[in-house]
Amino acid sequence: MTQHASPPRDSTGKVPSAGAAPGWRGLMARADVRTLSLLGVLAALIVIGGITKPDEFLDTRNLQLVLTQGSVIGVVTVGMTFVIISGGIDLSVGAIVALASVWATTVATQEYGFAGILFTAVIVGVGCGLVNGVLIAYGAMVPFIATLAMLASARGLALQITDGKTQIVTVPSVLDLGERDAYVLGIPPLVMVFAVVTIIGWLVLNRTTFGRRSVAVGGNAEAARLAGIDVRRQRLYLYLLSGLCCGIAAFMLVILSGSGQNTNGNLYELDAIAAAIIGGTLLSGGRGTITGSVLGVLIFTTITNIFALNNLQSDVQQIAKGAIIVAAVLVQRRTASTT
């Protein structure tokens, strides 16, 4: 109270200063309240899982399963986080995953083996992203509408390709990746893919001009334009990125299920958006973190797993998820108004 009129000192510790201490302490000093509270929620869930089903939940196989399931949606969420940070939305992710997974598993594609499947999944994902991006960036369509249209048509096309049938994968090298033999030090390959995508996503968002531009476009598109950023091209790239993530996720799903189905990726858009928002990404754009989104995904998949182990129906599960979204947004409001 008796502090005299000295020039204002540094702001809160939250703001990363140039010389932040490296290592764990530096990391803790930088982690904001939200990240810590998400970690707290995840820890609490693990405790709950451990108490209710001590043998099954903490079993290595179960943990591997949880992480693998989270990985597919996680990769989609990384792309979604970029899109939302830039002030957009991508409702078509689930449908793109479906289309890419069935296109990659047609008999014709499978003839080209592993490379053919991977290539097709990625190309279909990027192609859908390109259509979204062009419509939104250059056709001045509202992201909600453009991606809603993509959702409908990609699902329709997926149904047409499969005719509602499950396409079994017969390429051994693809199937092998899903087997336990492929685990490295107990870590499934799909989880490693997710880890790599996360790290790249984090670096791109926080350390590159691409990330900065995405945030700028979402924070204030007009200001970004007047600052000399090509806002439209940036928007196009962002939907391409989201499509790319969907393609990768589709390939992962093919490995995981050993098949391609037009019902793949159902409601992924909701899970990905919810995970990003729980992680603190502003739906209006301009702010968000990859770390938060990934924690959001892990929280969601852990809950699903605990509920399944305890034989609770998916309706209870949905209600719990809804409650978590509301709680997360309320926390977000609190932390926003106190800064």
Place this chain on the structure above:
Amino acid sequence: MAPEPPLLSMSGITKSFPGVRALDGVDLDVQAGEVHCLLGQNGAGKSTLIKVLAGAHQPDTGTIRWRGEEVTLRSPIAAMRLGIATIYQELDLVEHLSVAENVHLGHEPTAAGFVVRGKAARSSTAQLLERLGHPEIDPARLVGDLSAAHQQIVSMARALSHDVRLIVMDEPSAALDPDEVDNLFRIVGDLTSAGVAVVYISHRLEEIRRIGDRVTVLKDGRAVAGGLPAKTTPTRDVVAMMTGRNVEYVFPERPTTDATAGKPLLEVRGLARHGEFEPLDLSVRPGEIVGLAGLVGSGRSEILETIYGARKPSAGHVLVDGRALRPGSVRAAVRAGLGLAPEERKAQALLMLESVTRNVSVSSMSRFSRGGWIDRAAELGAARAATRELSLRPDNPSVPVRTLSGGNQQKAVLARWLLRGCRVLLLDEPTRGVDVGARAELYAVVRRLADEGLAVLLVSSEVPEVLGLADRVLVLREGRVVHTAPARELDEHRVLDLVMEGSPAS
């Protein structure tokens, strides 16, 4: 002064934000019927103080007495109920609502408690606008379509739509023309003679002389002087109290060498936009500062934005170094070395959620990056250097830009282009909301940049600023250049005459 208690008496108000003590024991007394001015440098705490008064911020300590009784202002509504209305520095209108809806926002006239009576709202709004001298504003129009000056009037109508006893105006004149300011002062006069008190914030000392009764000076969150007579305290003393030093409010020397000799760096040939401005020719040489004088709405900002490529011209083109730029492309302009500090910093320039550093570096990212990879240490260092040059406060570029005071946000925008190191600088109202001391620094910086070979095109509503800083002045009226002359051959009256001549009183 009357023996009865003052209308408002705030004492010992403190308010801290994380890391900053914005108010440190401030006292403020306001009498009914007076115009009480608040003065202070950027970041001194003026806006914070009036937000406490408006119930928008809760003070950490201190008491507020309203007509002698202690009150707690828990929310803006509580303050409004007492009769305290506030016009904020950053306009807070809802662009997608009509004028009438904005004026009555939160207290719509209703039937049966919930059906909004639109017609009643519109007619009472029309009455208010009439009283404010602007009957031409249509209550049914969207606020987003109005000019800045008219939005200001709508804000004022909103304040007056309540039964007010105290009205707070935070830099209301910053966006206004000279004759708009006259109108504002007439309204202030009407209000005070009806016994309403006015708290008035402005960085323009001459305005305070004209309408102020008493002055309270804030410095670093403390009131260094309270209730001084506004008309008789010497300017020198006021400025010394605000800044803690003697600032000479002078413009930098013009260079002795004749800049008209060189080849033009920026050339505009026949540039026009339908309905905004007529074909325009101008050229700016390296080392030259050219000023555009004119009323708000005379097309000045539109001209700058068109030169910058943010608007597509309907005719003509822009040349830099003799080479034509692709019309309507900001990126082409930026690549050719143009920089624009736009008029509306919040809407057009700032990334409110981001740090000062990122706001400053956003136009020069390629300088700190290799292959898209950002060198953050270099970025921070450069941002720090650029913001120090303008003495932006607080002296820590890692803080979010939204926590800066209005004037300091403006400096962040300028720092962006300082850092970018452009060759042609387009400045639209560069000193809006900037305090006296910092203005002098800013003028010096602009002149120094010009001396280093930049071409500068300056728009300002403050005629003395254009005349003092520019070498050559173009006077605009209704989108047309009506006069061009070296700045030293013009004076303020002449410019105002040229600017107003024949224009309808708006």
